[in-house]
Amino acid sequence: xxxxxxxxxxxxxxxxxxxxxxxxxLGTLGELLCERAGVLNLGIEGIMTLxxxxxxxxxxxxxxxxxxxxxxxxxxxxxxxLHAVLTVPLGLSQHVAGIGVTLLGxxxxxxxxxxVLPQATTPPTIEPFRPWPIPGLSExxxxxxxxxxxxxxxxxxxxxxxxxxxxxxxTPVGLGLRMVGENPAAAEAQGLSVTxxxxxxxxxxxxxxxxxxxxxxxxxxxxxxFNMLNGRGWICIALVVFASWRPGKALLxxxxxxxxxxxxLRLQQIVGPALPYQVFLMMPYLLSILALxxxxxxxxxxxxxxxxxxxxER
Amino acid sequence: xxxxxxxxxxxxxxxxxxxGAVAAALAICAALVxxxxxxxxxxxxxLAEGALGSRLALTETLTRAxxxxxxxxxxxxxxxxxxxxxxxxxxxYLGALVAAWLGGGLLDLPGWTLVPTVLIAGALAGSLLLxxxxxxxxxxxxxxxxxTLLLNFVVLLFVSMMxxxxxxxxxxxxxxxxxxxxxxxxxxxxxxxxxxxxxLILALLAAAAVWVMTARTVWGYEARAVGGNPRAAAFAGIPxxxxxxxxxxxxxxxxxxAGAVEVTGLKGYLTLDLSPGFGYGGIVVAMLAQLHPxGAVAAAxxxxxxxxxxxxxxxxxxxxxxIADVIVAVSLICMLVATLLVRFRLRKG
Numbered sequence: 069x070x071x072x073x074x075x076x077x078x079x080x081x082x083x084x085x086x087x088x089x090x091x092x093x094l095g096t097l098g099e100l101l102c103e104r105a106g107v108l109n110l111g112i113e114g115i116m117t118l119x120x121x122x123x124x125x126x127x128x129x130x131x132x133x134x135x136x137x138x139x140x141x142x143x144x145x146x147x148x149x150l151h152a153v154l155t156v157p158l159g160l161s162q163h164v165a166g167i168g169v170t171l172l173g174x175x176x177x178x179x180x181x182x183x184v185l186p187q188a189t190t191p192p193t194i195e196p197f198r199p200w201p202i203p204g205l206s207e208x209x210x211x212x213x214x215x216x217x218x219x220x221x222x223x224x225x226x227x228x229x230x231x232x233x234x235x236x237x238x239t240p241v242g243l244g245l246r247m248v249g250e251n252p253a254a255a256e257a258q259g260l261s262v263t264x265x266x267x268x269x270x271x272x273x274x275x276x277x278x279x280x281x282x283x284x285x286x287x288x289x290x291x292x293x294f295n296m297l298n299g300r301g302w303i304c305i306a307l308v309v310f311a312s313w314r315p316g317k318a319l320l321x322x323x324x325x326x327x328x329x330x331x332x333l334r335l336q337q338i339v340g341p342a343l344p345y346q347v348f349l350m351m352p353y354l355l356s357i358l359a360l361x362x363x364x365x366x367x368x369x370x371x372x373x374x375x376x377x378x379x380x381e382r
Numbered sequence: 383x384x385x386x387x388x389x390x391x392x393x394x395x396x397x398x399x400x401x402g403a404v405a406a407a408l409a410i411c412a413a414l415v416x417x418x419x420x421x422x423x424x425x426x427x428x429l430a431e432g433a434l435g436s437r438l439a440l441t442e443t444l445t446r447a448x449x450x451x452x453x454x455x456x457x458x459x460x461x462x463x464x465x466x467x468x469x470x471x472x473x474x475y476l477g478a479l480v481a482a483w484l485g486g487g488l489l490d491l492p493g494w495t496l497v498p499t500v501l502i503a504g505a506l507a508g509s510l511l512l513x514x515x516x517x518x519x520x521x522x523x524x525x526x527x528x529x530t531l532l533l534n535f536v537v538l539l540f541v542s543m544m545x546x547x548x549x550x551x552x553x554x555x556x557x558x559x560x561x562x563x564x565x566x567x568x569x570x571x572x573x574x575x576x577x578x579x580x581x582l583i584l585a586l587l588a589a590a591a592v593w594v595m596t597a598r599t600v601w602g603y604e605a606r607a608v609g610g611n612p613r614a615a616a617f618a619g620i621p622x623x624x625x626x627x628x629x630x631x632x633x634x635x636x637x638x639x640a641g642a643v644e645v646t647g648l649k650g651y652l653t654l655d656l657s658p659g660f661g662y663g664g665i666v667v668a669m670l671a672q673l674h675p676x677g678a679v680a681a682a683x684x685x686x687x688x689x690x691x692x693x694x695x696x697x698x699x700x701x702x703x704x705i706a707d708v709i710v711a712v713s714l715i716c717m718l719v720a721t722l723l724v725r726f727r728l729r730k731g
Contacts, residue, residue: 110527150715160718163466163527167665168714175707182702183418302531309525346543353532357524364524378385 075334082214084333087288089326090225091116094280095304096311096318097232098144098273104236104313105269106249106372110166111151112277113301114173119144119278121177124285124292125184127194136286137221137279144278145271147173152270156263159376170301178294191291197221221279221287226319228276233315245269249370252377262377277301299353306356310363313370321359328355385726399724400670400677403716404684410716411709420699432694433687439694441576445648446686447679449474449657451585452640453664454671454678455592460633462596462673463605464612465626469515469530470637471661472537473508477638479541480507481645482652483549485563496567501584501642508638509631511537516630520623526630534661542654551651560652569647579647586679588636593675595632605629637661658689659707666714672721685710 075081095116102109109115123140127133147169154165185192197219205216236242244265247255252262280300285292307325311317329352336348408426415425433443453470460467481504491499511533518524545558553561569580596602607615608625616622640660645652663685670684671677692706 154715154718158719158722160722164461164665164669165715165718167468167662168711168718171662171666171707171711171714175704175711179414179702179704179708182704186700186702299532299535302528306528306532309528344543344547346539346546350536350539353535357529357532360524360528361518361522364518364522367523 071338072331072335076331077210079210079213081330081334082210083217084330085323085326086214086218086222088329089322090222090283090287091280091300092304092307092322092325093229093319094225094283095277095301096307096322097229097315098276098278098280099304099308100311100313100315100318101232101236101245101273101276102148102270103308103373104249104370105245105266106252106370106375106377107152107155107266107270108162108166108374109148109151109169109270109273109277110163110305111147111169111173111274112166112304113297113299114170114177115144115147115274115277116281116301117297118147118173118177119281120285120296121181121281121292122278123282124194125181127286128192133197133221133286137224137282140278140282140286141275144281145275147278148271148274149267151274152267155376156266156270159378162374162376181292181294191293193290194286196285196290197287219287221283225279225283229315229319232276236315241265246370248377249372252372252375256377256379262379266377277304280304303352303356306360309367310359312363312366312368325352325355325359328352384729385722386729387726388724391724395724396672399672399720400681400717403670403720404713406716406720407709407713410712411705414705414708415699415701418699418701420701425695425699425701428695428698429688429691431691432698433691438576439690441573441578443683443687443690444582445577445579446690447682448579448581448585448647449640449644449660450663450667450682450686451582451679452588452636452643453660454667454682455585455588455664455675456633456636456640457664457668458671458673458675458678459592459596459605459636460629461668462609463626463629464609465516465519465629465633466527467512467515467530467630467633467637468527468665469512469533469661470633470640470664471657471659472530472534473511473634473637474641474644474657474661475537475541476511476641477504477508478641478645478652478656479544479549480504480638481567481642482560482563483544485567485646486549486561486651487564492566496564497569497646500563500567500646501639504642504645505635505639508636508641509634511638512630512634513627516627520626538654541652545652545654549652558654562651563646567646568650569643577648581643581647584639584643585682588639589675589679592636592678596675601625601628637664640664663710666710669714669721670717685713 099112119140122143123136126139127136151169154160155162199217200220201217206212244260248262248265256262307321311321332348332351412422415422434440456470481500484503485500515526515529519526549560551559551561572578604620604625607620608622612622644656667678667681667685670681688709689706692703696703
């Protein structure tokens with residue numbers, strides 16, 4: 069027990085938590101934006117995979133790191149646009165369209181990677197984002213070396229949480245976006261474009277997801293691997309429910325989740341071979357399912373989530 | 383431009399939709415083939431030849447189609463009732479695990495009872511795995527999409543744990559694989575010097591059974607009603623929750639059977655690469671088939687053919703094998719658009 073307490077109070081532990089959390093933070097934020105506008109985006113796994121590869125590939129080809137982030141965001145937005153076209157104006161099943169987008173995103177990613185690097189057996193590496201300690205704040209014990217010594221992309225992700233929260237709750241666009249997710253007919257009567265707002269939300273949300281994927285290859289690691297996402301996108305969908313569709317709670321949920329994940333990694337080292345390592349690796353997935361079960365009763369889904377809107381139809 | 387529902391859908395249009403979708407997908411993916419520098423006609427000719435061009439190619443395609451028919455049926459049965467089982471991959475692996483475990487010498491039964499026992503146990507395992515998400519959905523309102531998806535990862539880790547632990551083959555040279563199943567637990571081969579096995583017949587029987595169930599029984603009718611409009615179904619006195627659970631049990635059983643059939647018919651033992659995504663492929667099969675069981679057989683052969691043919695194409699003209707996954711994914715998306723054009727007509731204004 070003392071070991072665990074010491075671990076939880078160490079700066080290295082919290083550094084790991086933040087590093088693990090960031091892809092979840094961005095992915096959850098992106099999914100939240102889509103769902104708030106009434107569109108479930110099951111393309112998230114594929115979009116994050118594409119973002120991870122596209123961002124990394126751009127940097128590997130000589131672009132600088134921020135250009136890599138932009139490339140990832142654009143690639144994500146492009147796949148998001150596909151999902152948006154299928155589900156908003158065409159009103160197709162959001163479940164099946166999302167699975168299609170995930171299958172397409174993943175396969176296109178692997179195809180492209182193999183096209184460009186046909187012979188790569190060990191994944192080539194890039195020079196990723198370096199930690200960027202904030203002068204002064206990084207001197208604080210525990211908090212300093214963890215929270216205030218992150219990479220610039222991690223700070224940007226935290227800034228995006230605040231930005232999305234601000235846009236959702238403090239701007240007319242955000243109000244409109246929430247409205248089309250709750251009552252599209254009423255939004256239309258107010259003169260808002262349901263199609264435009266929903267498509268915009270899906271594209272922007274998908275861009276965020278893709279940047280979440282790129283965080284893995286540009287900040288957390290320095291290379292792209294096949295099956296790198298490993299279900300992170302699906303976990304984000306569970307986190308959105310856990311967060312009751314609120315950006316602040318999404319950040320909290322992602323941090324909590326990452327905390328368990330980091331703890332699980334350390335426990336694995338402490339417990340050693342007494343338990344098979346797979347038991348520990350299962351924990352994040354089981355934890356997500358548990359979170360869904362606990363929150364399901366209280367889940368306040370956006371009223372029009374998964375309901376396609378066609379003008380003049382009831 | 384607006385969409386106007388068709389009063390009735392001509393049968394030819396329904397049959398043409400998947401053909402058109404596949405043609406469109408192949409046309410779109412030609413761009414990727416061109417990117418790799420290969421000649422498009424030559425690449426696609428190699429694909430067709432690799433999939434159907436010889437006795438061996440054809441039997442390989444049918445062998446590959448066998449689990450896809452079953453996972454396709456699993457998806458079709460569930461989607462009809464609007465139960466989104468995206469976890470066929472996990473159910474397949476659990477079915478395979480149970481089959482490898484029981485067939486590997488644990489059960490000492492005479493040959494003719496061993497095979498059915500192993501297969502039924504595999505199906506039951508898949509069924510039980512999906513019962514969890516189904517009960518969570520009907521009792522607690524937990525979305526089944528995420529639970530079934532996440533269980534795929536849990537099951538894969540569980541299989542990995544078993545293959546590195548209690549079920550590890552002592553003769554396996556250290557590889558994480560199970561001991562081979564007993565010869566009596568193996569499904570018979572259908573043709574000499576090929577890998578085609580009796581699992582194909584089982585899959586076709588399953589398709590026929592699913593067709594009878596959906597089209598000719600009360601169970602099938604109730605599942606369609608729940609899928610169409612759960613509120614109306616409830617008003618009509620249909621026990622919606624039970625229909626959901628029942629559908630899930632059948633869907634899980636079909637996916638579990640796919641895994642058991644792969645182990646007893648094709649591989650003979652279990653490894654972690656038993657399925658190259660048959661679970662997810664089943665979703666594409668079901669959608670291309672418009673959830674029809676007979677269509678699922680045709681669609682599974684198509685998807686299998688793309689994968690088998692792409693291997694040949696990749697060897698011939700150096701296009702990455704992932705082209706198969708792209709073609710299948712694009713086919714799914716084109717099919718979605720095609721179903722829309724079947725149900726609606728485009729009108730100006």
